[in-house]
Each structure stands twice: as structure tokens, then as C-alpha cells.
Amino acid sequence: MAALVFCNVCFRQPRTATPRFSLTNCGHVICEPCLQKGKKDECLICRAPCRTIFLSKKTNPEIQSLFMxxxxxxxxxxxxxxxxxxxxxxxxxxxxxxxxxxxxxxxxxxxxxxxxxxxxxx
Ligand SMILES: [Zn+2]
Ligand SMILES: [Zn+2]
Known part of the structure; x- marks a missing residue:
């Protein structure tokens, strides 16, 4: 995963051996520790009900290209x-x-x- 990935809550960026990052379907990127602070199925940022997916090399290429x-x-x-x-x-x-x-x-x-x-x- 290339540039421009950072947690929209604490602004940490992924480095080696960092927590996983998730993308919400409302378009926010949140790191795992922040995600766990929030409620399940609700975006920590915009409070919208949402689903999240983990960002990884196996993520759907269409989503990966958002971070290209x-x-x-x-x-x-x-x-x-x-x-x-x-x-x-x-x-x-x-x-x-x-x-x-x-x-x-x-x-x-x-x-x-x-x-x-x-x-x-x-
Ligand atoms: Zn965070
Ligand atoms: Zn959101």
C-alpha cells in the first residue's frame, strides 16, 4: 500500500510492525487502536453507521488504487x-x-x- 495512508483519528501512519488500518464505507481510514476505541459498526469520525474492511495487500484492487x-x-x-x-x-x-x-x-x-x-x- 503506497502513500497517503494515515489514521484519520490519531494521524499515525503505517510503518513496519504497526497496527492494521481499516477503511470505513464512509471513506475514513482508521487504525486498529482507534477503531477499538469507537463503537462497533459506527464510524468514529462521522458517527455514521458503517462497515469497515482491513487494508492489506489482499484488499480489493479497486480499493487499493484509492491509495495509489x-x-x-x-x-x-x-x-x-x-x-x-x-x-x-x-x-x-x-x-x-x-x-x-x-x-x-x-x-x-x-x-x-x-x-x-x-x-x-x-
Ligand atoms: Zn488512530
Ligand atoms: Zn466516517
Missing amino acids: GLDMLCKKYSREITQISEFQEKHRRRLLAYYRGKIAKLEESLKKATQQIHQIQW
Whole structure:
């Protein structure tokens, strides 16, 4: 889990051998000692009834990405954009080659037809 994880109550940050951190469904991050101080199923910060999940490497990637550094996020998306645009570009080139071939054939038969017309006229 990258930057920006800290307890929204006591502002401690996770370091090695620190308590676990939880995310509430109202969007607050709370460390385990603080979580235990509060009531069960109620957010310590906004007092809303809530569920919590532990943050760990096994947490749902969608939730993990909330804590992703913005530089990582940019890298992730620029890689994805490059991949997708290369994929689409390859397809576009293939279609273009097909139409170029078709046009060349049509031009060829047009030329032949024009020649035939000229032969008939003369
Ligand atoms: Zn705390
Ligand atoms: Zn809350």
C-alpha cells in the first residue's frame, strides 16, 4: 500500500510492525487502536453507521488504487492508453491497406475501361 495512508483519528501512519488500518464505507481510514476505541459498526469520525474492511495487500484492487500515488496512477493509465492506441492503430492500418488495395484494383479497371472506350471511338 503506497502513500497517503494515515489514521484519520490519531494521524499515525503505517510503518513496519504497526497496527492494521481499516477503511470505513464512509471513506475514513482508521487504525486498529482507534477503531477499538469507537463503537462497533459506527464510524468514529462521522458517527455514521458503517462497515469497515482491513487494508492489506489482499484488499480489493479497486480499493487499493484509492491509495495509489498519483505518479503511479499516471504511469498505469499511460501504459493502458499506449496499449489501446497501438491495438487500434494496428486495426486501422489493416483496414486502410484493404481499402488501398481495393482502390488500386478499381483504378486499374477504370483505366482499362477508358482504354476500351478510346479504342471504340477511334
Ligand atoms: Zn488512530
Ligand atoms: Zn466516517
